[in-house]
Amino acid sequence: MHQYSQGKFTTQGHKGIPEGHFEEEQGRKGFFGPVSHLIKPQPSTRWNNIEGPLRPHLYDLVEMAKSHGQWQRILFNSDVTISNYWLKPSDPTHAKAFRNADGDTLYFVHKGSGEIFTEFGLLKYKTGTYINIPKCVTHTLLPSEECQFLVIESHTSFYREPERGMVGRNAFYDPTSFGKPSLDEMHARMKEIGFSALEIQIKRNKEITRFTYNENVYDTVGWKGDFFPVTLHISDLMPLMSARVHLPPSAHTTFAANGFVVCTFLPRPLESDADALKVPFYHQNIDYDEVLFYHDGNFFSRDNLHAGMITFHPAGFPHGPHPKAVKNIGNKTHTDEVAVMVDTWQNLNVDPSLEKVELKDYWKSWMK
């Protein structure tokens, strides 16, 4: 389709919005498809009531009863399952190994630190680490303190690096910054702590099958190839920004998979051009359900949020910054929030257990 415009419009999206007006982006395929910017005297988030399933949701995972060692499902569809996972240190002597035959597992470490033993070697993690364990890679997480993970399971594809297009292969993060497994370190650590895994629990179709052995299953003496687990820490992510114009959330894509993407929002300077929009733009997420997990910092575009909360914005619902954020932006030069976003093509379902930790009035938070 060719470009067309009527009435008041701006020649550059997210910039030079006429005084007293708001811009709303309506676009397909996230931020990659056909798109228009509508100029309106009031934001579309000025509803006085919402009835029906498109109400946005806010859940406080801090209030969720801890079930150590169990993945507590939060949101899911046929491509992805997002779970909350608490783990505490225990006797490592015969800690069990786990193999996920239901998909690739991306653990995001919200709290804590520890080691991951895998058939490919030892990996280490701390708060802010993504751990990417490909489908069926046998692994054991040994935490050195109580840990909380956001587990993002990809059921229909492996995780890929985002397409970086014209900014090149090293943009956002350099592939060299992936943490690689070390076999030598793993064998040394197993000896040091007396760890020998004699059981593998394999999850397939959400059911566990137990395979038991007489000898340690972590016995690899060498390997080659391009299929192996890695880590990526948020301190190795270099957020893209433009001094002149607000970049869309897709600029923060960290991993891509079939049917969804994982993005990381990190502290960064705000746009410096006087006429540049400095808060996230109002938009309708026409094609994607949006999930945002608040990891750390001050979440300036929303009121009354704390780390460990998660929001779910179903596709079809227009959203943008809260009125207070729009007002307060004048004094800010930087964002200092860290959040993980999962945008999904297929509709997400909410696990019934979340009902207990929902803040029911969230949908009102855009109302003045």
Ligand SMILES: [Fe+2]
């Ligand atoms: Fe959004």
